[in-house]
Amino acid sequence: xxxxxxxxxxxxxxxAIARSNHFGLxxxxxxxxxxxxxxxxxxxxxQGIFQLKRSETHRAIVSSRRRAKKLSASLSNNGxxxxxxxxxxxxxxxxxxxxxxxxxxxxxxxxxxIIEGDVIGGTCVNRGCVPSKALLAVSGRMRELxxxxxxxxxxxxxxxxxxxxxxxxxxxxxxxxxxxxxxxxSLKALGVxxxxxxxxxxxxxxxxxxxxxxxxxxxxxxxxxIATGSVPFVPKGIEVDGKTVITSDHALKLEFVPEWxxxxxxxxxxxxxxxVYTALGSEVTFIEALDQLMPGxxxxxxxxxxxVLIHPRKIDFHTGVFASKITPAKDGKPVTIEMIDAKxxxxxxxxxxxxxxxxxxxxxxxKGLGLENINVVTQRGFVPVDERMxxxxxxxxxxxxxxxxxxxxxxxxxxxxxxxxxxxxVEQVSGKDHVLNHLSIPAACFTHPEISMVGLTxxxxxxxxxxxxxxxxxxxxxFKANTKALAENxxxxxxxxxxxxxxxxxxxxxxxxxxAADLIxxxxxxxxxxxxxxxxxxxxxxxxxLSEILDELFKSAQVNDRVFSSTNEPVAV
Ligand SMILES: Cc1cc2nc3c(=O)[nH]c(=O)nc-3n(C[C@H](O)[C@H](O)[C@H](O)COP(=O)(O)OP(=O)(O)OC[C@H]3O[C@@H](n4cnc5c(N)ncnc54)[C@H](O)[C@@H]3O)c2cc1C
Ligand SMILES: NC(=O)c1ccc[n+]([C@@H]2O[C@H](COP(=O)([O-])OP(=O)(O)OC[C@H]3O[C@@H](n4cnc5c(N)ncnc54)[C@H](O)[C@@H]3O)[C@@H](O)[C@H]2O)c1
Numbered sequence: 001x002x003x004x005x006x007x008x009x010x011x012x013x014x015x016a017i018a019r020s021n022h023f024g025l026x027x028x029x030x031x032x033x034x035x036x037x038x039x040x041x042x043x044x045x046x047q048g049i050f051q052l053k054r055s056e057t058h059r060a061i062v063s064s065r066r067r068a069k070k071l072s073a074s075l076s077n078n079g080x081x082x083x084x085x086x087x088x089x090x091x092x093x094x095x096x097x098x099x100x101x102x103x104x105x106x107x108x109x110x111x112x113x114i115i116e117g118d119v120i121g122g123t124c125v126n127r128g129c130v131p132s133k134a135l136l137a138v139s140g141r142m143r144e145l146x147x148x149x150x151x152x153x154x155x156x157x158x159x160x161x162x163x164x165x166x167x168x169x170x171x172x173x174x175x176x177x178x179x180x181x182x183x184x185x186s187l188k189a190l191g192v193x194x195x196x197x198x199x200x201x202x203x204x205x206x207x208x209x210x211x212x213x214x215x216x217x218x219x220x221x222x223x224x225x226i227a228t229g230s231v232p233f234v235p236k237g238i239e240v241d242g243k244t245v246i247t248s249d250h251a252l253k254l255e256f257v258p259e260w261x262x263x264x265x266x267x268x269x270x271x272x273x274x275x276v277y278t279a280l281g282s283e284v285t286f287i288e289a290l291d292q293l294m295p296g297x298x299x300x301x302x303x304x305x306x307x308v309l310i311h312p313r314k315i316d317f318h319t320g321v322f323a324s325k326i327t328p329a330k331d332g333k334p335v336t337i338e339m340i341d342a343k344x345x346x347x348x349x350x351x352x353x354x355x356x357x358x359x360x361x362x363x364x365x366x367k368g369l370g371l372e373n374i375n376v377v378t379q380r381g382f383v384p385v386d387e388r389m390x391x392x393x394x395x396x397x398x399x400x401x402x403x404x405x406x407x408x409x410x411x412x413x414x415x416x417x418x419x420x421x422x423x424x425x426v427e428q429v430s431g432k433d434h435v436l437n438h439l440s441i442p443a444a445c446f447t448h449p450e451i452s453m454v455g456l457t458x459x460x461x462x463x464x465x466x467x468x469x470x471x472x473x474x475x476x477x478x479f480k481a482n483t484k485a486l487a488e489n490x491x492x493x494x495x496x497x498x499x500x501x502x503x504x505x506x507x508x509x510x511x512x513x514x515x516a517a518d519l520i521x522x523x524x525x526x527x528x529x530x531x532x533x534x535x536x537x538x539x540x541x542x543x544x545x546l547s548e549i550l551d552e553l554f555k556s557a558q559v560n561d562r563v564f565s566s567t568n569e570p571v572a573v
Contacts, residue, residue: 080203080204081203081204081205081206082205082206082220084220085205085220085221085222086113086219086220086221087110087111087112087113087193087219087220087221087222088105088110088111088112088221088222088223088429089101089102089105089110089111089112089113089221089222089223089224089225089426089429090112090113090114090115090199090207090219090221090223090224090225091105091112091113091114091115091224091225091227091422092115092199092201092207092224092225092226092227092228092369093114093115093116093122093199093226093227093228093229093406093408094114094115094116094120094121094122094183094187094194094227095121095122095123095124095125095227095229095406095407095418096121096122096124096125096129096406096415096416096418096419097122097227097229097405097406097407097415097418097419097421097422098114098116098122098225098227098405098406098422099114099120099121099183099186099187099419099422100418100419100420100422100423101225101227101405101419101422101423101425101426102114102187102190102192102422103186103187103190103192104422104423104426104427105192105426106190106191106192108426108427108430109430110426110429110430112192112193113192113193113194113195113219113221114187114192114193114194114195115195115196115197115198115199115207115209116194116195116196117196117197117198117199119180120180120183120184120187120194121176121179121180121183121184122229123229123230123231123407124415124418125176125179125180125183126176126180127248127249127252128248128252128415129415130175130176130179131172131173131175131176131252132172132248132252132269132272132273132276132446133175133446134171134172134175134176135168135171135172135252135254135276136272136275136276136446136447136448137171138163138168138171138276138279138280139275139276139278139279139280139448140279140448142161142163142279142280143275143279143448145158145161146161146279150489153489154489163280165254165256165257165280168254168280169253169254169255172252172253172254173253195209195217195219196209196210197209197210197211197212197215197217198210198211198212198368199228199369200368200369200370201224201226201369201370201371201373201374201402202218202370202373203373203374204374204399204400204401204402205220205221205222205223205224205401206218206219206220207219207220207221207224212368221401222401222429223401223402223403223425223429224401224402224403225403225404225405225422225425226366226369226383226391226402226403226404226405226408227404227405227406227408227418227422228364228365228366228369228406228408229364229365229406229407229408229418230362230363230364230365230407230408230413231362231363231365232247232248232249232358232362232363233360233361233362233363234247234358234360235322235323235358235360237323237324237325237326238264238323238325238326238358239326239327239328240328240358241328243255243328243329244258244328244329244335244354244355244356245326245327245328245335245355245356245358246355246356246357246358247357247358247359248269248273248357248359251273251357256355257277257280257281257282258277258282258353258354258355259281259282259283259354260282260283260284260285260353260354260355261277261282261283261284261285261353261354261355261356261357262284262285262286262287262323262335262337262351262353262355262356262357263277263284263285263286263287263356263357263359264287264323264326264337264356264357264358264359264360265287265288265289265358265359265360265361266286266288266293266294266295266317266359267294267295267296267359267361268296268445269357269359270286270288270357270359271294271309271445271447271451272445272446272447273357273359274286274309274310274313274315274447275309275446275447275448278313278314278315279448282314283314283315284313284314284315284316285315285316285317285318285351285353286310286315286316286317286318286319287317287318287321287322287323287337287339287351288317288318288319288320288321289320289321289322289342289360290319290320290342291319291320292319293306293310293317293319294306297445297451297453297457297510298453298457298458298496298508298510299457299458299459300458300494300496300510301451301453301494301496301510301511301512304494304512305447305451305512308449308492308512309447309448318339318348318349320341320342320343321339321340321341321342321348321349322339322340322341322342323337323338323339323356323358324338324339324340325337325338326338326356326358329354329355334352334353334354335352335353335354335355335356336350336351336352337350337351337352337353337356338350339351362407362413363381364378364380364381364382364383364407364408364409364410365407365408366378366381366382366383366408367381371383374391374393374399374402375393375394375395375399376391376392376393376394376399377393377394380410382408382409382410383404383408383409384409385403385404385409385411386398387435387436388403388424388425388428388433388434388435389403389404389405389409389421389424389425390402390403391403391404401429403425403428403429405418405421405422405425406418406419406421406422409421411438412438412441412443414441414443416441416442417438417441420436420441421436424436437527437528439454439455439456439527440454440455440524440525440527440528441454441524442454442520442521442523442524444516444517444520446517449490449492449493449512449513449514449515449516450511450512450513450514450515450516450517451510451511451512451516452510452511452516452517452519452520453508453509453510453511453520454508454509454520454523454524454527455498455506455507455508455509455523455527456498456507456508457498457508457510458474458496458498458508460508461498461507461508464507465500470500470502471500471501471502472498472499472500472501472507473498473499473500473501473557473558474496474497474498474499475496475497475499475553475554475556475557475558476494476495476496476497476553476556477494477495477549477550477552477553477556478491478493478494478495479491479492479493479494479495479513479514479546479549480492480493481552482544482546482548482549482552483543483544483548484544484545484546484548485513485514485546485549487544488514490513490514492513493511493512493513493514493516493549494511494512494513495509495510495511495513495519495549495550495552495553496509496510496511496553497509497523497533497553497554497557498510499533499557499559501557501558501559501560502559502560503532503559503560504532504533504534504535504557504559505532505533506523506526506527506531506532506533506536509523509524509550509553511549513546513549514546515546518546519546519547519549519550522536522547522550523550532559533554533557533559534559536554537551537554537555537557539551539554
């Protein structure tokens, strides 16, 4: 027997309900899976296609909403799981992770609500990817207009380039507003309920939301996704005043362009802001705890990037040191930075600068989520999850119907990773098992030129090869040999492929050069789909394009001359 469930307040809400048809009727098709919604008063056990007039549907909505209200109000025992639900899916946090999950949930016919305690779009849209890329778009153009050598080579003459700080800041702010509106409108248009306030888990499948200490509304959901993201991490001893000692949250507003700024941390944020500040005329000093700059990147690519992005610019650096104490500028005194040796903890230098940007990583935002109500203990603030993003409790057991995606689980702090994890969870709660291959998720640093990567770095690949007993090979292609790059007078760049010569598996690809962030997707898609070098090397690329760099890379790889089966395992002939 098939159960049919109905919830018509959301036209896309249940897999059992087809879209509203031309005749103003809702057609209801049987589902194999009972949905257990509280709106299921009209649940029918019969099989076949059902049709219901709109007036009847309206009555059903009103009475089911009343029932839902009663149900929520009557929830007193937080520890026990409810047996019927207000929603199929409730997502806590409307950043890019939550948004991506909500959109996919609607596509899958799930009745979905998203709880947001601040503004829609989260870090990426309001304080991250979006405004930072607007600033980087300006820095890229400034850099080009200031590069006489480059312009002369193209036969161009431009009089001195300048900028209006407020105009640049407005560009970043306006872009964030535009994208935030787009995101909000897309949720509304698809019928996702936006519930305003801080979400707290009360018990299994139960969440309260509202202004803390004021209104508490309770909703129940068959499945819950935590997508509460992260905030800047500020190490002990550093005093952030938001004016002269700042995090990326403040820097993105571009309230001033300091003459000399120290950037603590040379990861993604540090590098991207060094690109912005130096293009706008600042001098930059990096303070990096590890022994080299850009420690997270493939070392060879990092070295080349350093030669282009650091050495020729007004940037100096201190590596192997911690910024142990930073005091904001006050009473005419500059910002003071005390540094200690990262290993010995002995005092090193003291710097006096106009401003300091703290770019030392991000901390998960999981406080107040009520994880203690479901026996979950965070690890350094991160919510522990398995490979399917299912939350793991303090006893190492999976918490049923609870998932955590995005920065809050710490697996990969990238916008598209958060969204991909959300989509993966929705696939699972819709009945299809799905495990996201994180090694196929690309990353990019949007400096000029850009750095991009997917999969393993060379040291990681060598380590894996040694443990698992296989060989690795490296292939490289230079931007200097690419017609399009040379036409743009942008020959500085390298693409690097790390692969298994025995079976053609792609282990990692790293690119430094013009539009590297766009170029990486051929490699990341190949890894995601399991495409091997012996196949992708026959793919055809338009000429003259930068994509021919990857063509060159795959063609220059030497995969052992053996016959491969359809599963790409070598077969005897
Ligand atoms: C300066 C900067 C630049 C970046 N650039 C890039 C880039 O170019 N590319 C890239 O891929 N990544 C970039 N990132 C990283 C990217 O922004 C994050 O990985 C991404 O935003 C994580 O998404 P999320 O949905 O997990 O969390 P978030 O975007 O942080 O969203 C979480 C949301 O949850 C809400 N929330 C938290 N707790 C609660 C609660 N209890 N109840 C209700 N709501 C709650 C928050 O208000 C927030 O809106 C950048 C980050 C920064 C800081
Ligand atoms: N283009 C992008 O995709 C992009 C851009 C910006 C941010 N992000 C994401 O945001 C997250 C945060 O970025 P981030 O640059 O802050 O972190 P990060 O982890 O990339 O780099 C932090 C750096 O700070 C150093 N550090 C830490 N503590 C220090 C101390 N006390 N003194 C000196 N150095 C110290 C670390 O060694 C590291 O090199 C990243 O995980 C990244 O994924 C992505």
